[in-house]
Amino acid sequence: xxxxxxxxxxxxxxxxxxxxxxxxxxxxxxxxxxxxxxxxxxxxxxxxxxxxxxxxxxxxxxxxxxxxxxxxxxxxxxxxxxxxxxxxxxxxxxxxxxxxxxxxxxxxxxxxxxxxxxxxxxxxxxxxxxxxxxxxxxxxxxxxxxxxxxxxxxxxxxxxxxxx
Numbered sequence: 456x457x458x459x460x461x462x463x464x465x466x467x468x469x470x471x472x473x474x475x476x477x478x479x480x481x482x483x484x485x486x487x488x489x490x491x492x493x494x495x496x497x498x499x500x501x502x503x504x505x506x507x508x509x510x511x512x513x514x515x516x517x518x519x520x521x522x523x524x525x526x527x528x529x530x531x532x533x534x535x536x537x538x539x540x541x542x543x544x545x546x547x548x549x550x551x552x553x554x555x556x557x558x559x560x561x562x563x564x565x566x567x568x569x570x571x572x573x574x575x576x577x578x579x580x581x582x583x584x585x586x587x588x589x590x591x592x593x594x595x596x597x598x599x600x601x602x603x604x605x606x607x608x609x610x611x612x613x614x615x616x617x618x619x
Contacts, residue, residue, distance in 0.1 A: 459509035463583045490547035491522075493554045494587035497543055499614035500554070515607055518564030519554040523590050525581070525603075527571045553589035557612050564578050568607040574599065575599045 489500050525534045538549040556563050573590050575581050579598045584590050593599050 468553055488547050488613065489552075490544040490549040491520060491552040493557050494611075495585045497540060498554065498557065498612055499544065499547060500610040500612045513587040515565065515567040516569045516605075518567070518597070519556075519562075520568040520570035521571050521587065521612065523555070523571050523573050523584070523587065524550055525553070525575070525584050525590075527575045527581050528577040528579075533575070535581055535583050539583065539585075553585055553587060553590065554610075554612070564611055566611040568608045568610060570604045570608050572602040573599050574602060574605065 487501060491498055491500060505572075525532060525536045534550050537549060540547075540549050540551055552567060556567075556568075573584065573593070576597065576599050586592060590599075590601070595602055
């Protein structure tokens with residue numbers, strides 16, 4: 456099932472390249488509610504990934520907003536990464552991602568994030584990574600590595616009232 460999640464993410468990203476070319480389809484793609492994490496809390500957002508292909512998209516990537524996608528050494532999303540999200544928000548789609556910023560943060564720069572993929576290194580047992588510092592700490596400890604992509608993900612946070 457976890458391999459299906461990675462396959463689904465790849466399909467969504469590929470489809471997004473087509474959607475980005477069609478203004479009529481962009482609206483429909485933005486209506487999917489997703490569950491994710493921010494600062495160990497559950498959040499909901501709407502996502503529309505786009506391939507970075509314009510100077511404007513590159514400028515948005517420079518703002519420093521990051522959405523982290525976590526995979527294990529086999530390329531699957533670890534079950535532990537999704538367990539809490541699926542239990543609490545079973546109606547939401549989820550790739551079990553973690554955001555590093557939300558609208559209430561000082562310095563927040565809009566609803567667009569750079570997709571970065573955290574790869575667990577072989578030999579390490581995955582744990583839930585539900586805040587950006589969990590991920591950077593795991594990288595610093597040699598438990599995994601980050602893959603920075605050129606994908607801009609537009610995902611307005613729609614449910615973060617518990618974080619105000």
